[in-house]
Every structure is written in C-alpha cells, then in structure tokens.
Amino acid sequence: MTKNPISPFYAIQSLWQHRQLILDMAGRDALGKYKGSRLGIIWSLLTPVFMLAIYTFVFSEIFRARWTSASQSKAEFAIALFSGMIMFNLFSEIINRAPTLIVSNANFVKKIVFPLEILACVSLFSAMFHMLVSTAVLLLFQLIMNTYLPWTVLLLPFAVLPLALLCLGISWFLSALGVFIRDVGQTIGLLVTGLMFLSPVFFPLSAIPEKWQGLARLNPMVFPIEMARDVLVWGKTPDWAEWGIYLLMTMVVAWAGFVSFQKTRRGFADVI
Known part of the structure; x- marks a missing residue:
C-alpha cells in the first residue's frame, strides 16, 4: 500500500496546486451558512456587532473593566475588546469545526483522487472571510470614533499568518482524530470556551498577576491577540524576534498536524 507523503513541501505543493478548488469551496462554505435566510450575508455583520x-x-458596565485607565471611554474599551474577539473567533470557528470536518464530508472520503488535506484549508479560508468582515467593522468604528487609523493596521497580516498555521495544524490533527473518536467534538467545545476566558480577550495581559504571567504566556492565543491589538488599536509595532519564534513554533505545529493527518487518513474510509 502506498504511503501518503508527509513532507511539509508536499503539503505546500498540494494546497497551492488545489488553490482554486479551495477558494471555490471556501466561498460556498462561507456564504452557505446564510442560505435561505432573509438577511443573508448581512448576518456576518450583525453577529459580531451584537x-x-x-x-x-457586561465587562465595562457590570464588571467595570478597563484597559488603560478609569477615564477610558466605552468606545475605546469596545475597540480593544473587539480586536481580541476577532482573533479568538477565527481560532474558535476553525477548531470547533475541526473534529467533524472529515465526517461531515464523508462523500469526499470515498473519492480516491480527492485531496482530503485541503478541507482544513477550506475551513480556514471560510473563517477568514468572517474575520475580514469583522475587521472592516472594527476599522470603520475606530475611524468614526477616533477620526484616524494607525499605519500599523497594515501589519495585521503578520499577526494572522502564524495563527493561521496554528489553526491549520490543529485542524488537521483534530479532523483525523474526530473520525475515530466522535466525542472529540464535545470535548473541544468545552476547551475552546475555557481558553477564551483564559486568553486576553476581555482583559489586558498586564491585568494577570505577575506570578501567573509566565504561565499565561504559554497560552498560544496570547501572542496573536496582543499583536493584533497593538497594530490595530495602539499603533505599536510588534517585537519581531518574538514574532519569528512564534512563527517557527506554529510552522512545527502545522507540519505535525499534517503528518498525523496523513498517517491516519488510510483508515478514514473503513470507519466512515
């Protein structure tokens, strides 16, 4: 039996070779969520705003949370909060969906020539569409409230790139695992919810007690959320050395996820 290639270069080649198929499927997937609804794609705007x-x-009025000072306006708090939500929502949408990615596309498993590895990328691109819509809402709101945008918003893709690799690797791993262990979906949902409240989405990293700072930085969502907030809201350039290390780590995660997917994909048809 022919082994499935596990080289990272094969993964890149396969995704590039099937780029048009990925874009077409991602477009149908992103828009398919609103099929049959009266408002259609407008829901992609209304949901993040709501x-x-x-x-x-809840956090500014009830918990009286602040990012910088007690005099900070609700608009400033909303912008800081929304920027973190955008990054975490990208992660959660992909990861929550990953365990059922192969099972829900069982018809493709039976097709020997279909590149199953692209399904994780389809999910990524679909989630990135919603992220772009939310980012556009954020930038428009920020422009209205502050009358300007920092030039550092152009650096946002650098924050998204390593997060995309992280999501891709985890998605490959969970989609394969979900074929054999169906309870993974429920478990991942709980873990992602818990991770959201442990990540600096609703609070700045500096709010975490100093004794927990080191442990908190082990959270893989800390760096992309903080970087996105820096470039979108505070107008700060990232620490490029830290970015390079994080990028390298997410590349390893992506490759490890791809290897696990390729090693187990031969058994998909037997289980499904």
Whole structure:
C-alpha cells in the first residue's frame, strides 16, 4: 500500500496546486451558512456587532473593566475588546469545526483522487472571510470614533499568518482524530470556551498577576491577540524576534498536524 507523503513541501505543493478548488469551496462554505435566510450575508455583520455590544456592556458596565485607565471611554474599551474577539473567533470557528470536518464530508472520503488535506484549508479560508468582515467593522468604528487609523493596521497580516498555521495544524490533527473518536467534538467545545476566558480577550495581559504571567504566556492565543491589538488599536509595532519564534513554533505545529493527518487518513474510509 502506498504511503501518503508527509513532507511539509508536499503539503505546500498540494494546497497551492488545489488553490482554486479551495477558494471555490471556501466561498460556498462561507456564504452557505446564510442560505435561505432573509438577511443573508448581512448576518456576518450583525453577529459580531451584537456580540460586541453584549460583551462591552457586561465587562465595562457590570464588571467595570478597563484597559488603560478609569477615564477610558466605552468606545475605546469596545475597540480593544473587539480586536481580541476577532482573533479568538477565527481560532474558535476553525477548531470547533475541526473534529467533524472529515465526517461531515464523508462523500469526499470515498473519492480516491480527492485531496482530503485541503478541507482544513477550506475551513480556514471560510473563517477568514468572517474575520475580514469583522475587521472592516472594527476599522470603520475606530475611524468614526477616533477620526484616524494607525499605519500599523497594515501589519495585521503578520499577526494572522502564524495563527493561521496554528489553526491549520490543529485542524488537521483534530479532523483525523474526530473520525475515530466522535466525542472529540464535545470535548473541544468545552476547551475552546475555557481558553477564551483564559486568553486576553476581555482583559489586558498586564491585568494577570505577575506570578501567573509566565504561565499565561504559554497560552498560544496570547501572542496573536496582543499583536493584533497593538497594530490595530495602539499603533505599536510588534517585537519581531518574538514574532519569528512564534512563527517557527506554529510552522512545527502545522507540519505535525499534517503528518498525523496523513498517517491516519488510510483508515478514514473503513470507519466512515
């Protein structure tokens, strides 16, 4: 039996070779969520705005949370909160979906020539569409409230790139595992929810007690959330050395996830 290639170069080649198929499937997937609804794609705008309003009210009014000072306006708090939500929502949408990615596309498993490895990338691109919509909402809101945007917003892709690699690797691993262990989906949902409240989405990293700072930085979502907030809100350039280390680590995660997917994919058809 022919072994499935596990080289990272094969993964890159396969994704590039099937780029048009990935884009077509991602487009159908992103828009398919709103099929049959009256408002259609407008829901992709309304959902993040609604959640932003709820979270801002709860944390700024009830918990009296602040990012910089007590005099900080609700608008400033909302912008800081929303920037973190955008990055975490990208992660959660992909990871929550990963365990059922292969099972829900069982018809593709039976097709020997279909490149199953692209399904994780399809999920990534679909989630990135919603992220772009939310980012556009954030930038428009920030422009209205502050009348300007920092030039560092152009650096956002550098924050997204390593996060995308992290999501891709975890998605490959979980999608393969979910074929054999169906309870993975429920477990991952709980873990992602817990991770959201442990990540600096609703609070700055500096709010964590000093004795827990080192442990908190082990959270893989800390760096992309903090970097996105720096470039989108505070106008700060990232620590490029730290970015390089994080990028290298996510590349390893992506490759490890791809290897696990390729090693187990031969058994998909037997289980499904």
